[in-house]
Amino acid sequence: MEHTSTLEKVLRGTAITLVILFFMFPIFWIFLMSFQTNETILRVPPSIVFDPTLSNYTALITGKLDTAAGTLEISFMKNLWNSLFLSAASVAVGLVLGVPAAYAFARLKFRGSEDIAFTLLSFRFAPPLLVLLPLTIYFQQIGLADTYLGLIWVYQLIVLPLILWIVRGYFEDIPADVEYAYRIAGHSWGATFRKIALPLAGPGIAAAGLLAFIFAWNNFVFALVLASADKQPVTVGALAFVTASGIQYGQVAAGIVLSILPTFALALYAQRYLVEGLSLGAVKG
C-alpha cells in the first residue's frame, strides 16, 4: 500500500515547477533577449519567435558597441576580468584573514571578543555611501585610489564580516572534545586547527566563500567611486550600455548573461561540494 498518493506527487511536482518558473523566468527572458536586436526586443507585443543573432556577444567581446549614433568603444571583457580578479582576490584575502579570526572568536573567549566580533559585523550596517567620501580622500592621499590593492582592501568591508560570522558558527559546532582529543593525542594546536577544525568546518568555509564571492561580485558603489575605467568591474562597466542614443537592451542582456556565468558555475560546483561536505559532517554524531 502506497502512502504517498499519485495525486500528491503530481501536485507537489506542479507546485515546484511553478516556483521555479517564477524565479527563473527573468533569467530565461534575459537569456533570450541576449540573442535579439534592440528592434525585436522592443516590438509590441513581445514574442519568443525571432531570428537569433550573436551580434550582441560579438560586440561585447570585440569591445565595439554599435549604437544609432555610431560605434562606441567599451571594455566589457576587461571589466569582466576585473570582476573576476577583484572578487576572487577579495575572497582569498578574506578567507586567509577571516577563518583564523573566526576560529579565535569561536574557541578563545578573550576579553572583549564579543565586542570586536560585533564591531566587525557592524561594518555591514553602515550604508557604504557614508564611508565613501572620507575613504576616497584617504585613498587619494596614500595612493590607493584606483588600484587593485585599494579595492581589495575596501572589499574586505563586505567580505570579512560575512566570512567571520558564518565560519565562526561552524567552528562553534565542532565539539571542543574532538579538538581536545587530538591535542591530547600529542598534536600542537596549530596541527589541530589544520587537521581537525579546518576539514570539519570545510563546508561552512566553502559556503561563506561562495556567499562572499557573490557579494563582492555584485558590489557597485565602492568600485564606481574608487576605480577608473580600466579597474572597473562589470557592475560599473554596465553603465556604458546606457548611451546617449538609448539603452542597448540586447547588449545589456548579453552582458548580464556573461557576468552571471562565473558565479553560476561556481555555485553549481560548490553546491556539489557543499552537499557532500554537509552529509559527511557527522560532527555531532
Added chain:
Amino acid sequence: MSLQLTDIVKSFKEDLVLDGVSLDVATGETLVLFGPSGAGKTVLLRLIAGVIEPDEGSIRINGADMDGVEPEDRGIGMAFQNFALFPHMDARENIASPLIARRESKTGIKRRVEDVARLLKIDHVLHHKPKELSNGQKQRTALGRALAGEPSILLLDDPLRNVDAKLRFEMRLELPRLLKDQQATVIYVTQDYKEAMALGDRIAVMSGHGIAQIGTPEDIYLSPANTEIARLFGDPVINLLEVTPERGEAGVQVKLSGTAVPINPGYTGSIGHSCILGIRPEGIHFADAGTPGAFPVTIEAETPLNEKTVTLAATENKREILISRPSGTSAPDSGQAHIVIDSGAVILFDRATGNRIALPATDAAKGGAA
C-alpha cells in the same frame, strides 16, 4: 607514573567547581572518580589533561610540575564519554593519531594500530568512518585511540556510559586486565557504583566541590563517611532508620518495633540520643519468630532486581525497610514476617551531620583480599 594534585581550585565565572582538591595516585593504580554529575569529575580530568588550567594549586606528573605544559606534552591518553572521535578519519586513523603525532614509522604505526584493534576486537572495522560504526565499536575505537600511544597516564571519562548493558558488562570484566597490561596509571570517571567498585583500586567520591571520601571499595561500601555516600553505593539503597542507642544486657542496643537489636559492641557514641542506623538490604534476613533479635514486619511489595528479590516491608510504626535476598531463596509468603538485622553490618551515623560515628567491629572480617 604517579600523579599528584595539590589544593586544586577551579571556577567557571562565578561557579566554584573544585575547592581545594588534593589527590595522590600511585604508579599503576586505577583510581575511580565517582559522584553525581556536576560534582567536578570531568573538570578534574580536563585539568589533568591540560585542556583547562586550574585557578590555584598544582598538578604534578611523576614529580614534574605541569603548570604551562601543553596537553600534547603531558604523555596522557584520554577517552571521552561522547567518544569525541574525529568524524572525517576512519577508525584506523583515529587510533593512529597519537602515533602519527610522534612521527613513528609507517610500519610501526600499522603494527601498533592492528595490535590494539585486535585486543579490542575492532580489527574488522578499521576502515570505517565513525558514523559507520556501532556505538560499541565507537567506544572501543575511542579506547583504542587512548591506549595506542601507550600513555603513562590514562584518563577515562565515563567511557561505558553510552554503550548498552551487555557491552558495558563485558567491558567491565575486560577493562581491568587491559589496564593492568598497559601498566598505566588510570583515572576512571563513572556515575555507576558497580563500575566504581569493580574497577577501582581506590574510589574517590566527589561531592560538594571536593572529595568527600577516598578509599578502597571495601572502605566505601562498608564504612561510608556519611549517609549521602552510603546512599550512593548499593542497589537497592541502604536503609536509614532513626534509632536511639541504649545500654542493654548484651551491650549497646537499639529498639526496632519494640525488639532490642544489639549493635556494634565498640560503639562509643552517646547513649540515649537518637542517631541514624544504616543497614543495607542484604544485611537483613527473614527469620522465625523466636529468633533472638527478630522483629515483625508487614510485607508490602516484592520486585525482582537482577536475580535478587527486593522486599519492601513496613515495621509496626510504619517505617519502610528494604530487604533483598538472592532470587529463588524462600521467604515467608504471608503478609506478616519476622526479620533479623545482621548487627555486624550496621553502620551508625550522626543524626545532625550525617557523618558515620562508629566503625562496625566486623570490618576486618568483612574486608580482606579479593
Added chain:
Amino acid sequence: MSETMLRLENVDKFYGPIGKGVHAVRNINMDVAKGDIIALLGSSGCGKTSTLRMIAGFEETSRGKIFLSGREVHRLPPVKRHVAMAFEGYSLYPTVNVRDNIAFALKAAKLPEAEVASRVRDVAEMLEISDILDRMPNSISGGQQQRASLARALIRDADLHLLDEPMGQLEPQLRTLLRGRIKHFIKQRGLTAILVTHDQTEANALADRIAVMEGGVLQQYGSPAEIKERPANLFTGTFVGEPPMNVFPVTASTVGDKLHFDLEGGLDLAYASNAFAPDVREAILKRGRVMVGVRPYAVRRSEHGPAARVLTNQWLGDQSHIAAAFANGNLVLVEHDRARVGIGEEIRVELDPADLHVFDLESGKAISHGQELA
C-alpha cells in the same frame, strides 16, 4: 480478556522507497492491552524508536496497519491520534516556563484552572520538579528538562502515552527512585503506555510486557519473567539479563546411559539419562550440535565438573562477579556474597540441567528451557 488499546498489523518501515530503502522495521505484529505498560527494548538502531514514531504519527507507516482504540490511525496526522509523547530530546517550548510547558495541553483543552493547577502539582511532585516550575527551560539542567518533558506527556489525557527514553539523562539514583513512582502514576490512572528504552533494568521494573527488538524484527514479546525464563531465541537470551547469559556451542551424544555435552577445549559435561525429559533429550540429540546457555547466577562452583581459570573477580558489595576462561571462551558466574577466589586460580563449575537453555545453532531459536521444550 482485557480490551485492546493498540494493535500493530504487519507494520513495516522503510527509509527510502518501499522495498528498496533501509528496512528499519520488519513486519511487526503486536497487541497492547488497555492499562498495560509496554517496553520496546533494544540497542540503538534496532527499530524501536521508528516503531514508536510510527505509532505517534511522526513517521509514515510504510506498510501495514495501526489501530488505536479500534480506530485505524496509521494515515492520520499525529494530532488526530490522541496520543501523548515524551521526547528523548526534551523539546520544551523555550518561551514559557516549566509550569506552562507542563500545563500546555490541559490549558488548550480549556480545563478549569484549579484542576490544571492540582494536576501540575501532582505530576511535578512525583517527578521532583516542584521547585523549578517557575523557571525557564534554558535555565534548568538536562535532567530537569527531561523530567519536565515527561511531566508534560504524562499529565495529558490520551489513549496512549509514548515515552522515548524518558530517563536517559537522569542520574542512576534518581532513575531508581522515579521508576517506581512513574509506574505507580501510570497504573493509578489506568493509562496505557509504551516506553522505548535500551535499559533492561528500566524495562523490567516498569513494564508489564517487554517487546525485545533487534534488526527491525520483534524478537520476543512477553512478560519480564517469560523473557527471562523462556527466551525465544539466542538474541533475547543473551540480550536480556544482567550479567548476560553464558553461551557456548556443544556437541551432544549418548555414551552408555549418559548424555554428554562436549565443549570446546576438550571439556565434557555428562548428565544422567533422566536429567532431561525424554522429548528434550531427543530434540537435542536430533540436532547433535547445539548452543547451550546458562545464566551467570545458575553457575555454581563445586568439587567436580569441568575446570575454569579465574580471570577477574569483582566484588560489588552484595554480589561477586567472576569471569573465568572456560571452553575457549569466558564463563561468568555470580555469587551472592563475597567470593574468595584469586585471579589465576582454577575452579570447577557445576551446571544444573534444570538451568540450561538450549538453542538451535543455525537459527538461534530456543529448543528447550531446563526440562521443558521451548
